[in-house]
Amino acid sequence: MTADGPAAPRLRWSEADGTFAAVPTGGRVDVIDSWLVTDGRTVAPDAHTDRFRTACATLFSVPPERTSAFLRAALRRIPATGRWFPRLELTVQDGRPGFGLWLRPAPERGATVRVWVYDGPDTRLHPTVKGPDLEWLTQVRSAARERGADEAVLCTEDGRLTEGTTTGLLWWDGDTLYAPDTTRLDLLPSVTRKTLLRIAASLGTRVAYACPRPADLAGLETWAVNALHGIRPVREWTGSAFAAGPAPRAPIWQARLDALASGRRQEPAGR
8 A cells, every 4th residue: 555545544552462453533642753754764763753752751651661662563564665644642541551553644745834923822731742732733723724824833922933833943044044942942852853953063054043033034044844844944924024035945955854764664672
């Protein structure tokens, strides 16, 4: 089966015998992680599995070795051909954590993105973990779409940009690549943002950190980044009085990011 055919089912993992069984889609999840897989190749696969393992241990005290057993089984289920956007899941029912895998065909990548700055409070309970606030983030993103945008960006109480509902932020000012200051902001540890900053360091590109207001990015090349789309330059600040900047750097940096994709069929034993 490929991403052009019917979607594979959502699967629940049995820890007792290591098998998977199909379950209905939908319902609450407590921890998730997902990434793009193209013909078995992924950018920074270890970072995604490490983030998932850490979140399960931090929020629900799931032993890392138990999560690793699930990861080994789940990664073997991802097809080696086609484009996929698999989602790892941890769901807690009656106090017992259980693991699942949703093998979703990957949507097409977007080239650019229209961004709306969310005008309400950020009420996430666990901003540094992917999953617990999924329902609220989905509602905010739906509000952005109702306004003609593709993505919503959240702000602090004093109006500083943090991150999108599904994306991390990066922007350029001159020859300097900027990222949000994680020492002052509670952010999801974005794998794609971190990978791009690592590329910048390897190239000797100057990197700096700041907590900008939306208008501070007027006319600047700004990227919304994630594991599915990679880099999407902001082409419109929907509902704002200022314009987005041109994005001449995005194509070459997207190529650099894609060049890091590697194959990963299973977790090493003992992790």
